[in-house]
Structure formats: structure tokens, C-alpha cells
Amino acid sequence: MIYADNAATTRMSEAAIRTLVSVAKENYGNPSSLYSFGQRAKEILEDARSAVAEVLGAQPREILFTGGGSEGDNQVIRSAAELGRRKGKKHIVSSAFEHHAVLHALERLKKEQGFEVTLVDVHEDGLVRPEEVAAAIREDTCLVTIMTANNEIGTIQPIREIGEICRSRGVLFHTDAVQAVGHLPLHTPDLPVDFLTASAHKFHGPKGVGFVFVRKGVQILPLIDGGAQERNKRAGTENVAGIAAMATALREAADHLEERGAQTAKMRDKLIRGLREIPHGALNGDETRRLPGNVNFCFEGIEGESLLLLLDDRGIAASSGSACTSGSLDPSHVLLAIGRVHDVAHGSLRLSIDETLTDDEADTIIQSVKEVVAYLRGFSPVWRDLESGKIPHIL
Ligand SMILES: *Cc1c(COP(=O)(O)O)cnc(C)c1O
Numbered sequence: 001m002i003y004a005d006n007a008a009t010t011r012m013s014e015a016a017i018r019t020l021v022s023v024a025k026e027n028y029g030n031p032s033s034l035y036s037f038g039q040r041a042k043e044i045l046e047d048a049r050s051a052v053a054e055v056l057g058a059q060p061r062e063i064l065f066t067g068g069g070s071e072g073d074n075q076v077i078r079s080a081a082e083l084g085r086r087k088g089k090k091h092i093v094s095s096a097f098e099h100h101a102v103l104h105a106l107e108r109l110k111k112e113q114g115f116e117v118t119l120v121d122v123h124e125d126g127l128v129r130p131e132e133v134a135a136a137i138r139e140d141t142c143l144v145t146i147m148t149a150n151n152e153i154g155t156i157q158p159i160r161e162i163g164e165i166c167r168s169r170g171v172l173f174h175t176d177a178v179q180a181v182g183h184l185p186l187h188t189p190d191l192p193v194d195f196l197t198a199s200a201h202k203f204h205g206p207k208g209v210g211f212v213f214v215r216k217g218v219q220i221l222p223l224i225d226g227g228a229q230e231r232n233k234r235a236g237t238e239n240v241a242g243i244a245a246m247a248t249a250l251r252e253a254a255d256h257l258e259e260r261g262a263q264t265a266k267m268r269d270k271l272i273r274g275l276r277e278i279p280h281g282a283l284n285g286d287e288t289r290r291l292p293g294n295v296n297f298c299f300e301g302i303e304g305e306s307l308l309l310l311l312d313d314r315g316i317a318a319s320s321g322s323a324c325t326s327g328s329l330d331p332s333h334v335l336l337a338i339g340r341v342h343d344v345a346h347g348s349l350r351l352s353i354d355e356t357l358t359d360d361e362a363d364t365i366i367q368s369v370k371e372v373v374a375y376l377r378g379f380s381p382v383w384r385d386l387e388s389g390k391i392p393h394i395l
Helices: 014-026 036-056 069-086 100-113 130-136 159-169 240-255 257-275 304-313 333-337 342-346 359-378 381-388
Strands: 063-066 091-095 116-120 141-145 172-176 195-199 210-214 281-283 294-299 348-352
Touching: 014 240, 036 063, 036 240, 063 069, 069 091, 069 100, 069 141, 069 172, 069 195, 069 210, 091 100, 100 116, 116 130, 130 159, 141 159, 159 172, 240 257, 257 281, 257 294, 257 359, 304 348, 304 359, 333 342
Parallel strands: 091 116, 091 141, 141 172, 172 195
Antiparallel strands: 063 210, 195 210, 281 294, 294 348
């Protein structure tokens, strides 16, 4: 199999698996237990916290372990909303192409608590404009939440500029950095963010574990009540093995960030060049301001789902839109947000690669996509109408 769906999840690294197994086998104590076996697990937990913090340039107490990216996004948003509400601030600014963990959390606040949400536009290049974020901030804004890098089209947002605007306006800023952590250099001391969410399985760590960076002095409320774990911010016996494996994966990713990023970007650009040869297709999102591993195209006259299934037959695992929307017939909200019309947005393909993709595998992907797109167009009524001029080509 050629695995080209790293934005959905990644293969765990060998080192992360070794950590996971060894901690699960040998250090299964409860970190809250007072005897030394429990305290050993506590040490492993705190070592992992220090390791994660070090990669970000943060302090260990600024790292809050969670059960993954969706949980982190929800906790930050609900907490900021509750603290805002207590001060009469019930407005949140976000963007139209956030992950559903953000958008659906905001939807709930609107429906259940009467919050107002302003979603700033994402332009055709897949980027949010800082000045539009500035214009959306009001007196009663309690949070701005804009992702660092988009999970479908990979575009990297100007979070530094947005963060500076939030700081100057005295508004809390959260960034969903799930696609960025372990893939882009992020250094919290000079990044004006109050909260940053990450998830281990997007950087070769295990699923169901993640963290939120919460800047020192910034308050966060728990999402889950119970014991006093995570300094009362996240109840529940800690996933010690998973957290330790996450720290291993993150350190490994940070140690190889530049070389892996360069190699991945080289293969990304090869894929982009190859797929551009397909007529009436277009790259989605800015070509350079994107994650090293993200390729996302729309092709006219085809259905993304059919393309995927035929690629699967050829042993290629790719994606169309996000995993969360596949299975439904709705086109991707991200592609609609950057202005792709419904028909075109339906014909999308996301390839998300890592540095292990070989030259030969890239050639196989390019050749396969070319053949499958041509094959599907061969019996597409929409394609027939496009070719006969009955409906005009857009791409
Ligand atoms: C995967 C992803 C999430 C959700 O993370 P989970 O750990 O799967 O809950 C949130 N935001 C973005 C941008 C993602 O890519």
C-alpha cells in the first residue's frame, strides 16, 4: 500500500511504539498513588511534560495533556466562552474553514447559550487575512480561534500577525495547531498565542492523546470533572504510556524537522507538477504557504469518492475532503470556503504524504490519478457536457 493520508492519521514511529509498550508493561502504576511504583509513573508523566515543553520552548506547567485534538479544541473554546460569559462577553471570532472540532463546538455555543460567532472569510489562496480578523473583533469578543494549518488544503495561516492583533486588542487567541505541531517550527515564547492545541497521532504518536499549550497566567477551565489530575484541569487517570509515546514522537519529529520537511516538500512539489498535467484540474490553496506534505486538487467532471475507491483498488490510500465528511454527500466546507463551486468541490483529492514516500511511489500516484481521472471522465455526463461546450469549463 502507498499511504498518502497522513493528514487523517500517521503511522506510529518505531521509537514511539517502543516507549508505549515499555511503559505499559513496566510502569503501569497510577501516577496518583503514593508508593514508589506509582511515583515512578508520575515521573514518566512529568518527564514527558518537560520533553513536550522543551520542543515548543514552553515551560512544563504550560502543557496540559488531553485525549487528543478534538478534546483540546473543545476545552479551550468552552472554557474561554464560559469565562467570557461571566464578563458579559459572548462573541467569538473564527474562520469558515476550521476543523469540525472547532466549528461544531462554536455551533453548540450559538444554539445553547446564545453566543454570536463571526467566521472570517478564507480567500481563494486558502488564507485568512489578519485585517479581516481585526475588523471582526468587538468589545464583547472573548476569543479568536484560527487554525495554524488547514487539514484539507494545508495552507499555513498568518497566526503571528493574528496573534499580535489579538494581543493589542486584549482578546484571547487560540490556534488549532494539530496539523502543524511536529511538522512546522513552533516556538511559543515568540508566538503570540494563549492556547495551542496538538494531537499525537498527527505526528507519528498514538491516537487518543494530545496536549494544549496554555500560556502561563492564562486561565483554563476543565471540560471533565473528577479527580485532581493535570492540576485540576483534566480529571481522569493519566494515559501515561500514550503520553510518554507522544513525547517520544514529538522529540523525534523535532530532531528531524528540517530534513524531513525538505524531503517531504520535494515530493509534494513533484506530485503537484505531475498532477498539473491533468487538464481542467487545479491545485487548492496557495502553492508555497502550505504544509510540506499536503497536495490537494480539484478535477472537473469527476466525483472524489469514485476517484478514491479506484485509487484504493490500486493500493493507494488517499482522501477526498476530510474523513469527517466522507460518507456524506456534502462537499467539503473547506473547498466551499475558498470559493470552489459545489460541482468542482465534489471532485477533490487530498494526498498527504510524509518523508518516507519514494520517487517511484510518487510516480505511481501521478500515473494512477491520471488514468483514473481519464477513466471516470469517460462515462461522466457532466464531463460530456463540459467537453461539448453545453456547460463552460471553470478550471
Ligand atoms: C485531526 C485534527 C483534529 C482532531 O484531532 P483528534 O486527535 O483526531 O481528535 C483537530 N484539528 C485538526 C486541524 C485536525 O487535523
